[in-house]
Amino acid sequence: MTTHGGSEPVFCTVVPPHVLDRLARNDDPALSGPARRTLLRDSELRARRRVTTEFRLAAAPAAKAPSDQPLRTIYDCAHGTDLPGAKVRSEGQDPGRDATVNRAYSGLGATFDLYLKAYQRHSIDGDGLPLDASVHYDEGYNNAFWNGEQMVFGDGDGEIFVDFTNSVDVIGHELTHGVTQYTANLTYYGQPGALNESMSDVFGSLIKQYSLGQTAAEADWLIGAGLLAPGVTGAALRSMKAPGTAYDDDVLGKDPQPSTMDDYVRTGRDNGGVHINSGIPNHAFYLFATALGGHAWEKAGQIWYDVLTGGELQEKAFFTDFAGLTVKAARERFGDGGDESQAVKKAWEQVGVRIL
Amino acid sequence: MRIQVRRTGGFAGIERRAEVDTAGRPDADEWHALAERAVAGGRGARPSGVPDGFSYEITVDGERVYAADPRLTAEQRTLISRVLKEGA
Numbered sequence: 001m002t003t004h005g006g007s008e009p010v011f012c013t014v015v016p017p018h019v020l021d022r023l024a025r026n027d028d029p030a031l032s033g034p035a036r037r038t039l040l041r042d043s044e045l046r047a048r049r050r051v052t053t054e055f056r057l058a059a060a061p062a063a064k065a066p067s068d069q070p071l072r073t074i075y076d077c078a079h080g081t082d083l084p085g086a087k088v089r090s091e092g093q094d095p096g097r098d099a100t101v102n103r104a105y106s107g108l109g110a111t112f113d114l115y116l117k118a119y120q121r122h123s124i125d126g127d128g129l130p131l132d133a134s135v136h137y138d139e140g141y142n143n144a145f146w147n148g149e150q151m152v153f154g155d156g157d158g159e160i161f162v163d164f165t166n167s168v169d170v171i172g173h174e175l176t177h178g179v180t181q182y183t184a185n186l187t188y189y190g191q192p193g194a195l196n197e198s199m200s201d202v203f204g205s206l207i208k209q210y211s212l213g214q215t216a217a218e219a220d221w222l223i224g225a226g227l228l229a230p231g232v233t234g235a236a237l238r239s240m241k242a243p244g245t246a247y248d249d250d251v252l253g254k255d256p257q258p259s260t261m262d263d264y265v266r267t268g269r270d271n272g273g274v275h276i277n278s279g280i281p282n283h284a285f286y287l288f289a290t291a292l293g294g295h296a297w298e299k300a301g302q303i304w305y306d307v308l309t310g311g312e313l314q315e316k317a318f319f320t321d322f323a324g325l326t327v328k329a330a331r332e333r334f335g336d337g338g339d340e341s342q343a344v345k346k347a348w349e350q351v352g353v354r355i356l
Numbered sequence: 357m358r359i360q361v362r363r364t365g366g367f368a369g370i371e372r373r374a375e376v377d378t379a380g381r382p383d384a385d386e387w388h389a390l391a392e393r394a395v396a397g398g399r400g401a402r403p404s405g406v407p408d409g410f411s412y413e414i415t416v417d418g419e420r421v422y423a424a425d426p427r428l429t430a431e432q433r434t435l436i437s438r439v440l441k442e443g444a
Protein backbone atom coordinates (compact mmCIF):
# COMPACT_ATOMS: atom_id res chain seq x y z
CA MET A 1 0.00 0.00 0.00
CA THR A 2 1.21 3.51 -0.76
CA THR A 3 0.25 6.29 1.57
CA HIS A 4 -0.07 9.89 0.48
CA GLY A 5 -0.22 12.52 3.17
CA GLY A 6 -0.57 10.00 5.97
CA SER A 7 -0.48 12.72 8.59
CA GLU A 8 -3.52 14.39 7.06
CA PRO A 9 -6.86 13.87 8.77
CA VAL A 10 -9.28 11.99 6.57
CA PHE A 11 -12.61 13.78 6.17
CA CYS A 12 -15.59 12.43 4.41
CA THR A 13 -16.77 14.92 1.82
CA VAL A 14 -20.31 13.70 1.98
CA VAL A 15 -22.38 15.87 4.28
CA PRO A 16 -24.42 13.57 6.52
CA PRO A 17 -28.20 14.00 6.25
CA HIS A 18 -28.56 15.29 9.83
CA VAL A 19 -26.08 18.06 9.09
CA LEU A 20 -27.96 18.92 5.91
CA ASP A 21 -31.19 19.01 7.90
CA ARG A 22 -29.66 21.45 10.34
CA LEU A 23 -28.19 23.59 7.58
CA ALA A 24 -31.54 23.67 5.82
CA ARG A 25 -33.03 25.34 8.92
CA ASN A 26 -30.27 27.94 9.16
CA ASP A 27 -31.31 31.60 9.07
CA ASP A 28 -28.57 32.37 6.59
CA PRO A 29 -29.98 31.70 3.12
CA ALA A 30 -26.43 31.13 1.82
CA LEU A 31 -26.36 28.03 4.01
CA SER A 32 -30.00 26.95 4.00
CA GLY A 33 -30.55 27.43 0.25
CA PRO A 34 -27.99 24.91 -1.05
CA ALA A 35 -28.84 22.48 1.78
CA ARG A 36 -32.55 22.63 0.94
CA ARG A 37 -31.85 22.13 -2.74
CA THR A 38 -29.57 19.18 -1.98
CA LEU A 39 -32.16 17.54 0.26
CA LEU A 40 -34.86 18.06 -2.33
CA ARG A 41 -32.71 16.70 -5.13
CA ASP A 42 -31.57 13.73 -3.04
CA SER A 43 -35.10 12.76 -2.10
CA GLU A 44 -36.28 13.08 -5.69
CA LEU A 45 -33.40 10.93 -6.89
CA ARG A 46 -33.97 8.33 -4.19
CA ALA A 47 -37.66 8.08 -5.05
CA ARG A 48 -36.87 7.83 -8.73
CA ARG A 49 -34.27 5.12 -8.19
CA ARG A 50 -36.61 3.15 -5.96
CA VAL A 51 -39.33 3.34 -8.56
CA THR A 52 -37.06 2.38 -11.42
CA THR A 53 -35.41 -0.52 -9.59
CA GLU A 54 -38.36 -1.94 -7.63
CA PHE A 55 -41.09 -1.37 -10.13
CA ARG A 56 -39.11 -1.97 -13.27
CA LEU A 57 -41.35 -4.78 -14.46
CA ALA A 58 -44.60 -3.48 -13.04
CA ALA A 59 -44.13 0.12 -14.17
CA ALA A 60 -47.09 1.61 -15.94
CA PRO A 61 -46.38 2.49 -19.55
CA ALA A 62 -44.98 6.01 -19.75
CA ALA A 63 -47.46 8.63 -20.82
CA LYS A 64 -45.17 9.37 -23.71
CA ALA A 65 -42.23 7.27 -24.84
CA PRO A 66 -38.97 9.22 -24.62
CA SER A 67 -37.61 10.38 -27.95
CA ASP A 68 -34.81 8.64 -29.81
CA GLN A 69 -33.33 12.08 -30.39
CA PRO A 70 -31.32 14.00 -27.79
CA LEU A 71 -32.46 17.38 -26.54
CA ARG A 72 -29.24 19.35 -26.32
CA THR A 73 -28.63 22.92 -25.21
CA ILE A 74 -25.22 24.54 -25.04
CA TYR A 75 -24.66 27.64 -22.94
CA ASP A 76 -21.75 30.08 -22.96
CA CYS A 77 -20.48 31.34 -19.60
CA ALA A 78 -18.33 33.92 -21.41
CA HIS A 79 -15.52 33.28 -18.85
CA GLY A 80 -17.78 34.01 -15.90
CA THR A 81 -18.95 31.55 -13.26
CA ASP A 82 -22.72 32.03 -13.30
CA LEU A 83 -24.43 28.86 -14.49
CA PRO A 84 -25.73 28.02 -16.96
CA GLY A 85 -24.81 31.20 -18.91
CA ALA A 86 -26.30 32.42 -22.19
CA LYS A 87 -27.98 29.92 -24.50
CA VAL A 88 -25.95 29.66 -27.71
CA ARG A 89 -27.09 26.48 -29.45
CA SER A 90 -30.29 24.46 -29.16
CA GLU A 91 -31.18 21.05 -30.54
CA GLY A 92 -31.37 20.99 -34.31
CA GLN A 93 -29.58 24.29 -34.86
CA ASP A 94 -26.71 24.36 -37.33
CA PRO A 95 -23.13 24.59 -36.08
CA GLY A 96 -21.99 28.11 -35.29
CA ARG A 97 -18.57 29.71 -35.38
CA ASP A 98 -17.48 28.66 -31.91
CA ALA A 99 -15.68 25.32 -32.23
CA THR A 100 -15.99 24.69 -28.48
CA VAL A 101 -19.78 24.97 -28.66
CA ASN A 102 -19.84 22.65 -31.67
CA ARG A 103 -17.61 20.07 -29.98
CA ALA A 104 -19.74 20.08 -26.84
CA TYR A 105 -22.89 19.68 -28.94
CA SER A 106 -21.54 16.76 -30.95
CA GLY A 107 -19.97 15.14 -27.85
CA LEU A 108 -23.36 15.16 -26.16
CA GLY A 109 -24.78 13.58 -29.29
CA ALA A 110 -22.12 10.85 -29.32
CA THR A 111 -22.83 10.06 -25.68
CA PHE A 112 -26.59 9.94 -26.23
CA ASP A 113 -25.98 7.62 -29.19
CA LEU A 114 -23.93 5.03 -27.34
CA TYR A 115 -26.38 4.82 -24.45
CA LEU A 116 -29.37 4.56 -26.78
CA LYS A 117 -27.99 2.25 -29.44
CA ALA A 118 -25.88 -0.06 -27.30
CA TYR A 119 -27.97 -0.12 -24.12
CA GLN A 120 -31.42 1.20 -25.16
CA ARG A 121 -31.10 3.95 -22.58
CA HIS A 122 -32.86 7.20 -23.37
CA SER A 123 -30.52 9.92 -22.12
CA ILE A 124 -28.88 9.96 -18.72
CA ASP A 125 -32.01 9.38 -16.65
CA GLY A 126 -33.37 6.77 -19.06
CA ASP A 127 -36.35 9.03 -19.65
CA GLY A 128 -35.19 11.61 -22.18
CA LEU A 129 -33.63 14.13 -19.80
CA PRO A 130 -32.50 17.23 -21.73
CA LEU A 131 -28.71 17.46 -21.97
CA ASP A 132 -27.30 20.81 -20.93
CA ALA A 133 -23.69 21.89 -21.07
CA SER A 134 -21.95 25.17 -20.31
CA VAL A 135 -18.67 26.06 -21.99
CA HIS A 136 -16.09 28.81 -21.43
CA TYR A 137 -16.56 28.56 -17.66
CA ASP A 138 -14.34 30.97 -15.72
CA GLU A 139 -10.97 32.26 -16.96
CA GLY A 140 -8.32 29.73 -17.98
CA TYR A 141 -10.22 27.13 -15.98
CA ASN A 142 -8.37 23.79 -15.89
CA ASN A 143 -11.33 21.56 -15.30
CA ALA A 144 -14.66 20.07 -16.30
CA PHE A 145 -17.32 18.82 -13.88
CA TRP A 146 -20.87 17.60 -13.47
CA ASN A 147 -22.82 19.75 -11.01
CA GLY A 148 -25.69 17.33 -10.50
CA GLU A 149 -27.72 18.87 -13.30
CA GLN A 150 -25.43 19.75 -16.18
CA MET A 151 -21.91 19.58 -17.56
CA VAL A 152 -19.47 22.44 -17.16
CA PHE A 153 -16.31 22.83 -19.27
CA GLY A 154 -13.35 25.16 -18.83
CA ASP A 155 -11.06 26.39 -21.60
CA GLY A 156 -7.85 25.37 -19.86
CA ASP A 157 -5.07 27.85 -19.17
CA GLY A 158 -3.21 27.02 -22.38
CA GLU A 159 -0.08 26.23 -20.37
CA ILE A 160 -1.02 22.90 -18.83
CA PHE A 161 -4.42 22.17 -20.27
CA VAL A 162 -6.32 23.21 -23.35
CA ASP A 163 -10.08 23.19 -23.95
CA PHE A 164 -11.82 20.42 -22.02
CA THR A 165 -14.25 19.80 -24.88
CA ASN A 166 -11.33 18.54 -27.00
CA SER A 167 -11.74 14.94 -25.89
CA VAL A 168 -15.06 13.23 -26.54
CA ASP A 169 -14.26 10.78 -23.73
CA VAL A 170 -14.19 13.72 -21.29
CA ILE A 171 -17.67 14.76 -22.42
CA GLY A 172 -18.83 11.15 -22.08
CA HIS A 173 -17.15 10.96 -18.68
CA GLU A 174 -19.09 13.96 -17.35
CA LEU A 175 -22.42 12.73 -18.70
CA THR A 176 -21.81 9.30 -17.22
CA HIS A 177 -21.61 10.96 -13.79
CA GLY A 178 -25.22 11.84 -14.51
CA VAL A 179 -26.07 8.24 -15.43
CA THR A 180 -24.45 7.02 -12.21
CA GLN A 181 -26.32 9.64 -10.20
CA TYR A 182 -29.64 8.40 -11.59
CA THR A 183 -28.80 4.71 -11.11
CA ALA A 184 -26.37 3.21 -8.54
CA ASN A 185 -25.56 6.67 -7.15
CA LEU A 186 -22.14 5.54 -5.96
CA THR A 187 -20.94 7.72 -3.07
CA TYR A 188 -18.23 10.07 -4.31
CA TYR A 189 -15.62 9.12 -1.73
CA GLY A 190 -13.07 6.34 -1.26
CA GLN A 191 -13.68 3.02 -3.04
CA PRO A 192 -17.29 3.70 -4.11
CA GLY A 193 -16.02 7.08 -5.33
CA ALA A 194 -13.25 5.42 -7.32
CA LEU A 195 -15.88 3.09 -8.82
CA ASN A 196 -17.98 6.14 -9.69
CA GLU A 197 -14.93 7.67 -11.41
CA SER A 198 -14.17 4.39 -13.16
CA MET A 199 -17.72 4.13 -14.54
CA SER A 200 -17.19 7.56 -16.09
CA ASP A 201 -13.82 6.60 -17.58
CA VAL A 202 -15.12 3.25 -18.88
CA PHE A 203 -18.17 4.69 -20.63
CA GLY A 204 -16.26 7.82 -21.65
CA SER A 205 -13.74 5.61 -23.44
CA LEU A 206 -16.52 3.43 -24.92
CA ILE A 207 -18.21 6.53 -26.33
CA LYS A 208 -14.98 7.42 -28.11
CA GLN A 209 -14.51 3.83 -29.34
CA TYR A 210 -18.12 3.63 -30.51
CA SER A 211 -17.92 6.93 -32.38
CA LEU A 212 -14.68 5.81 -34.10
CA GLY A 213 -15.91 2.24 -34.68
CA GLN A 214 -12.83 0.83 -32.94
CA THR A 215 -12.31 -2.65 -31.55
CA ALA A 216 -10.78 -3.17 -28.11
CA ALA A 217 -7.44 -3.89 -29.78
CA GLU A 218 -7.56 -0.69 -31.84
CA ALA A 219 -8.60 1.68 -29.04
CA ASP A 220 -6.05 3.86 -27.24
CA TRP A 221 -7.77 3.39 -23.83
CA LEU A 222 -6.68 6.92 -22.89
CA ILE A 223 -8.77 9.45 -21.00
CA GLY A 224 -8.22 13.06 -21.96
CA ALA A 225 -5.94 12.57 -24.96
CA GLY A 226 -5.79 16.03 -26.52
CA LEU A 227 -6.23 17.90 -23.22
CA LEU A 228 -2.58 18.48 -22.41
CA ALA A 229 -1.06 21.70 -23.73
CA PRO A 230 1.86 21.50 -26.14
CA GLY A 231 5.04 21.22 -24.11
CA VAL A 232 3.54 19.04 -21.39
CA THR A 233 5.20 15.62 -21.37
CA GLY A 234 2.37 13.14 -21.56
CA ALA A 235 -0.19 11.47 -23.77
CA ALA A 236 -3.34 12.01 -21.70
CA LEU A 237 -4.61 12.23 -18.12
CA ARG A 238 -5.24 8.56 -17.51
CA SER A 239 -4.49 5.29 -19.23
CA MET A 240 -6.79 2.32 -18.70
CA LYS A 241 -4.33 0.12 -20.53
CA ALA A 242 -1.35 1.10 -18.37
CA PRO A 243 -2.47 3.15 -15.34
CA GLY A 244 0.34 5.33 -14.02
CA THR A 245 1.91 5.99 -17.43
CA ALA A 246 -0.31 8.71 -18.92
CA TYR A 247 2.05 11.59 -18.11
CA ASP A 248 5.34 12.32 -16.40
CA ASP A 249 6.04 16.03 -16.47
CA ASP A 250 8.10 18.66 -14.62
CA VAL A 251 5.05 20.74 -13.77
CA LEU A 252 2.29 18.13 -13.63
CA GLY A 253 4.29 15.47 -11.86
CA LYS A 254 3.76 11.82 -12.62
CA ASP A 255 0.49 10.00 -13.21
CA PRO A 256 -0.31 8.56 -9.73
CA GLN A 257 -2.71 5.81 -10.80
CA PRO A 258 -2.17 2.25 -9.57
CA SER A 259 -3.24 -0.69 -11.73
CA THR A 260 -3.52 -3.29 -8.96
CA MET A 261 -4.59 -3.47 -5.30
CA ASP A 262 -0.95 -3.83 -4.20
CA ASP A 263 -0.48 -0.15 -5.01
CA TYR A 264 -3.87 1.10 -3.76
CA VAL A 265 -3.37 4.66 -2.49
CA ARG A 266 -4.82 5.64 0.89
CA THR A 267 -5.39 9.39 1.05
CA GLY A 268 -7.97 11.89 2.26
CA ARG A 269 -7.37 14.23 -0.64
CA ASP A 270 -9.21 14.06 -3.95
CA ASN A 271 -12.27 12.71 -2.10
CA GLY A 272 -10.19 9.83 -0.85
CA GLY A 273 -8.27 9.32 -4.08
CA VAL A 274 -11.24 8.83 -6.41
CA HIS A 275 -9.20 9.86 -9.48
CA ILE A 276 -6.24 7.76 -8.32
CA ASN A 277 -7.62 4.36 -7.36
CA SER A 278 -10.05 4.35 -10.29
CA GLY A 279 -7.01 3.00 -12.13
CA ILE A 280 -7.67 -0.43 -10.62
CA PRO A 281 -11.25 -1.03 -11.88
CA ASN A 282 -10.31 0.81 -15.11
CA HIS A 283 -7.53 -1.67 -15.73
CA ALA A 284 -9.79 -4.63 -14.91
CA PHE A 285 -12.24 -3.42 -17.55
CA TYR A 286 -9.44 -3.03 -20.09
CA LEU A 287 -8.13 -6.56 -19.38
CA PHE A 288 -11.63 -8.01 -19.65
CA ALA A 289 -12.53 -6.16 -22.86
CA THR A 290 -9.27 -6.98 -24.63
CA ALA A 291 -9.47 -10.64 -23.56
CA LEU A 292 -12.90 -10.86 -25.20
CA GLY A 293 -11.84 -8.86 -28.27
CA GLY A 294 -14.18 -7.17 -30.72
CA HIS A 295 -16.19 -4.06 -29.82
CA ALA A 296 -15.76 -3.41 -26.12
CA TRP A 297 -19.21 -1.84 -25.70
CA GLU A 298 -20.99 -4.98 -26.88
CA LYS A 299 -20.11 -7.50 -24.18
CA ALA A 300 -17.78 -5.97 -21.58
CA GLY A 301 -19.65 -2.65 -21.67
CA GLN A 302 -23.00 -4.43 -21.48
CA ILE A 303 -21.97 -6.28 -18.33
CA TRP A 304 -20.70 -3.10 -16.67
CA TYR A 305 -23.92 -1.34 -17.70
CA ASP A 306 -26.02 -4.19 -16.28
CA VAL A 307 -24.29 -3.84 -12.92
CA LEU A 308 -24.43 -0.03 -12.85
CA THR A 309 -28.14 0.07 -13.61
CA GLY A 310 -29.32 -3.30 -12.24
CA GLY A 311 -30.36 -2.05 -8.80
CA GLU A 312 -28.11 -4.42 -6.80
CA LEU A 313 -25.02 -2.23 -6.67
CA GLN A 314 -25.05 -0.40 -3.34
CA GLU A 315 -24.18 3.29 -3.00
CA LYS A 316 -21.23 2.43 -0.77
CA ALA A 317 -20.02 -0.57 -2.80
CA PHE A 318 -16.36 -1.59 -2.66
CA PHE A 319 -14.37 -2.95 -5.60
CA THR A 320 -15.00 -6.50 -4.46
CA ASP A 321 -18.79 -5.94 -4.37
CA PHE A 322 -18.73 -4.54 -7.87
CA ALA A 323 -16.49 -7.35 -9.13
CA GLY A 324 -18.82 -10.00 -7.73
CA LEU A 325 -21.79 -8.40 -9.48
CA THR A 326 -19.95 -8.34 -12.82
CA VAL A 327 -19.39 -12.09 -12.61
CA LYS A 328 -23.08 -12.58 -11.82
CA ALA A 329 -24.10 -10.29 -14.68
CA ALA A 330 -21.78 -12.12 -17.09
CA ARG A 331 -23.42 -15.43 -16.15
CA GLU A 332 -26.93 -14.04 -16.43
CA ARG A 333 -26.35 -12.50 -19.81
CA PHE A 334 -23.95 -14.92 -21.47
CA GLY A 335 -24.38 -18.17 -19.56
CA ASP A 336 -22.55 -19.95 -16.77
CA GLY A 337 -19.17 -21.37 -17.60
CA GLY A 338 -18.94 -19.18 -20.70
CA ASP A 339 -15.88 -17.27 -21.85
CA GLU A 340 -17.36 -14.04 -20.49
CA SER A 341 -17.71 -15.07 -16.86
CA GLN A 342 -14.29 -16.75 -16.90
CA ALA A 343 -12.63 -13.72 -18.51
CA VAL A 344 -14.17 -11.24 -16.07
CA LYS A 345 -13.09 -13.33 -13.09
CA LYS A 346 -9.57 -13.49 -14.45
CA ALA A 347 -9.44 -9.74 -15.05
CA TRP A 348 -10.33 -8.97 -11.41
CA GLU A 349 -7.80 -11.54 -10.26
CA GLN A 350 -5.09 -9.84 -12.32
CA VAL A 351 -5.70 -6.50 -10.58
CA GLY A 352 -5.80 -8.15 -7.17
CA VAL A 353 -9.51 -7.67 -6.41
CA ARG A 354 -10.88 -10.71 -4.61
CA ILE A 355 -14.30 -11.96 -5.54
CA LEU A 356 -16.08 -13.13 -2.40
CA MET B 357 0.12 37.12 7.02
CA ARG B 358 0.69 33.71 5.45
CA ILE B 359 -2.00 32.67 2.99
CA GLN B 360 -1.89 29.10 1.73
CA VAL B 361 -4.16 27.49 -0.84
CA ARG B 362 -4.31 23.81 -1.66
CA ARG B 363 -6.49 22.59 -4.50
CA THR B 364 -7.24 18.88 -4.89
CA GLY B 365 -9.52 16.76 -7.04
CA GLY B 366 -10.72 18.00 -10.40
CA PHE B 367 -11.07 15.88 -13.51
CA ALA B 368 -7.32 15.37 -13.61
CA GLY B 369 -7.00 14.71 -9.88
CA ILE B 370 -3.79 16.75 -9.82
CA GLU B 371 -2.98 18.67 -6.67
CA ARG B 372 -1.77 22.28 -6.66
CA ARG B 373 -0.64 24.36 -3.74
CA ALA B 374 0.82 27.80 -3.32
CA GLU B 375 1.51 30.30 -0.61
CA VAL B 376 1.74 34.08 -0.33
CA ASP B 377 3.48 35.81 2.54
CA THR B 378 2.15 39.35 2.65
CA ALA B 379 4.95 40.69 4.88
CA GLY B 380 6.59 43.65 3.17
CA ARG B 381 4.24 43.59 0.20
CA PRO B 382 2.93 46.99 -0.88
CA ASP B 383 -0.52 45.47 -1.43
CA ALA B 384 -0.58 43.68 1.95
CA ASP B 385 -3.73 45.47 3.16
CA GLU B 386 -5.64 44.40 0.11
CA TRP B 387 -4.53 40.78 0.62
CA HIS B 388 -5.52 40.87 4.30
CA ALA B 389 -9.00 42.16 3.56
CA LEU B 390 -9.52 39.60 0.82
CA ALA B 391 -8.21 36.71 2.94
CA GLU B 392 -10.42 37.64 5.90
CA ARG B 393 -13.55 37.70 3.78
CA ALA B 394 -12.60 34.44 2.06
CA VAL B 395 -12.10 32.72 5.41
CA ALA B 396 -15.36 34.15 6.78
CA GLY B 397 -17.23 32.45 3.92
CA GLY B 398 -15.46 29.09 4.41
CA ARG B 399 -16.54 25.89 6.10
CA GLY B 400 -14.97 24.13 9.05
CA ALA B 401 -15.19 20.74 7.33
CA ARG B 402 -14.81 19.71 3.73
CA PRO B 403 -18.12 20.39 1.99
CA SER B 404 -19.49 17.69 -0.27
CA GLY B 405 -18.33 18.60 -3.71
CA VAL B 406 -19.63 17.68 -7.13
CA PRO B 407 -18.07 14.96 -9.32
CA ASP B 408 -14.78 16.26 -10.71
CA GLY B 409 -15.20 19.58 -8.93
CA PHE B 410 -12.11 21.08 -7.33
CA SER B 411 -11.97 21.19 -3.56
CA TYR B 412 -9.91 23.75 -1.70
CA GLU B 413 -8.21 24.30 1.62
CA ILE B 414 -7.51 27.92 2.48
CA THR B 415 -5.17 28.44 5.43
CA VAL B 416 -4.56 31.93 6.78
CA ASP B 417 -2.01 32.17 9.60
CA GLY B 418 -2.82 28.62 10.60
CA GLU B 419 -6.62 28.95 10.48
CA ARG B 420 -7.96 26.51 7.88
CA VAL B 421 -11.28 26.56 6.08
CA TYR B 422 -12.65 24.47 3.22
CA ALA B 423 -14.57 25.23 0.06
CA ALA B 424 -15.55 23.40 -3.13
CA ASP B 425 -16.53 24.23 -6.68
CA PRO B 426 -18.90 25.43 -7.92
CA ARG B 427 -20.07 27.01 -4.66
CA LEU B 428 -17.31 29.47 -3.91
CA THR B 429 -17.89 33.00 -2.71
CA ALA B 430 -16.55 35.72 -5.00
CA GLU B 431 -13.81 36.50 -2.46
CA GLN B 432 -12.75 32.84 -2.24
CA ARG B 433 -12.61 32.57 -6.01
CA THR B 434 -10.48 35.71 -6.30
CA LEU B 435 -8.18 34.73 -3.45
CA ILE B 436 -7.67 31.19 -4.73
CA SER B 437 -6.84 32.26 -8.25
CA ARG B 438 -4.49 35.03 -7.05
CA VAL B 439 -2.60 32.76 -4.66
CA LEU B 440 -2.28 29.96 -7.21
CA LYS B 441 -1.11 32.47 -9.81
CA GLU B 442 1.16 34.74 -7.79
CA GLY B 443 2.17 32.50 -4.91
CA ALA B 444 5.15 30.25 -4.64
Ligand SMILES: [Zn+2]
Pocket residue numbers: 173177197200367407408
Ligand atom coordinates in the same frame (compact mmCIF):
# COMPACT_ATOMS: atom_id res chain seq x y z
ZN1 LIG C 1 -15.26 12.26 -12.96
